[in-house]
Amino acid sequence: SVDLVIAGFFFLELALRLFAFRRSFFTRPGWRWNVCDLTVVSLQVLEEIALYSSVSSNNVPIALSLMRLLRILRLIRIIRAVRLLQYMNDLRTIVLSVTSSLKPLLSTIVLLALVVYVVAIYFTQIALTHRIDHKGSQGAQDLETYFGSLGAAVMSLFQTVTGGLEWRNMTTPLMKHISPIMGLVFALYVVFTSLALMNIVTGVFVETALQRGREDKEVYMINHLRDLFGVLDENKNGMISWCELEEHLDDPKLKAFFRDIDIDLSEAQGLFLLLDRNGSGTIDADEFLTGCLRLRGPAKSLDMQLVMRELADQRTAMHRLLLALHEDADEDQSPIQVVNASRKYSM
Numbered sequence: 001s002v003d004l005v006i007a008g009f010f011f012l013e014l015a016l017r018l019f020a021f022r023r024s025f026f027t028r029p030g031w032r033w034n035v036c037d038l039t040v041v042s043l044q045v046l047e048e049i050a051l052y053s054s055v056s057s058n059n060v061p062i063a064l065s066l067m068r069l070l071r072i073l074r075l076i077r078i079i080r081a082v083r084l085l086q087y088m089n090d091l092r093t094i095v096l097s098v099t100s101s102l103k104p105l106l107s108t109i110v111l112l113a114l115v116v117y118v119v120a121i122y123f124t125q126i127a128l129t130h131r132i133d134h135k136g137s138q139g140a141q142d143l144e145t146y147f148g149s150l151g152a153a154v155m156s157l158f159q160t161v162t163g164g165l166e167w168r169n170m171t172t173p174l175m176k177h178i179s180p181i182m183g184l185v186f187a188l189y190v191v192f193t194s195l196a197l198m199n200i201v202t203g204v205f206v207e208t209a210l211q212r213g214r215e216d217k218e219v220y221m222i223n224h225l226r227d228l229f230g231v232l233d234e235n236k237n238g239m240i241s242w243c244e245l246e247e248h249l250d251d252p253k254l255k256a257f258f259r260d261i262d263i264d265l266s267e268a269q270g271l272f273l274l275l276d277r278n279g280s281g282t283i284d285a286d287e288f289l290t291g292c293l294r295l296r297g298p299a300k301s302l303d304m305q306l307v308m309r310e311l312a313d314q315r316t317a318m319h320r321l322l323l324a325l326h327e328d329a330d331e332d333q334s335p336i337q338v339v340n341a342s343r344k345y346s347m
Helices: 002-026 031-057 060-087 089-100 102-133 138-147 150-162 167-177 181-232 242-247 252-260 265-275 285-295 301-330 335-346
Strands: 239-241 282-284
Touching (some): 089 181, 102 138, 138 150, 138 167, 150 167, 167 181, 181 252, 252 265, 282 285
Antiparallel strands (some): 239 282
């Protein structure tokens, strides 16, 4: 009954979307997800119909075969969960960070396995020598528990690092039956793996996750700006005028964008003039995208260098202009000639 209610809910939701969008359901942006939803809901409705038919006709073998096939196809529903990631920023960032950490994880496993393997060979050889010299003694039996073979030693050392085994239980037979120095060697192994290796690995994981999170935010912002540009461009001419931007100041997407760049809506006209670099009164897609991305976050070193270069060029041009005016004034030229000379040198 629960599956039937869920199937009915999804069928109703899909039917309303088909009624609202009609033919554009298969052509509008995101039509691939629409086709996926249609396929999943159709399979779920077909499953309910097959279940009802099998119960009514009592044809158990055919019903079971059909049900097995449909239940395998129900795995396609998992794809719908991926669609929710675009609406849940934190969850999407976490998933992408985890997937981007797989490569460092494999490198960590290889390095940890190498360290554990080398140390296991050493302790296994020491334990084997003692067991041969003191065969049948209590010490030999204690050492055999943790260092009876190379595989047992590797597993014991790995459990020591990951907290699955108290490493005092392993050092006691080593120090008691072989030498107290073995306890110091084992302690150095634990210190290296727990304090040095694991902390470095944690730092690498955190750095990878932060970098992937920043990249995800950049990609999300670019896609968001493209969608916002399409909303603002009402006449679809590839340009945005101030009138078009002013008409959409109450749009939730535009308000969210202004919040992201920490600008008040009252400063919208100033932002428009800032983005309109050529002074044409309109903003194209490149100007909008590039300008909005530059407004996010603190100024970069490249931005500061460009500003300094422009100031230096203006300073040089102003200095030449002043020299030209001074020379022309010394020659007692007419005002019109002075203006023409200043224009010549300012170019």
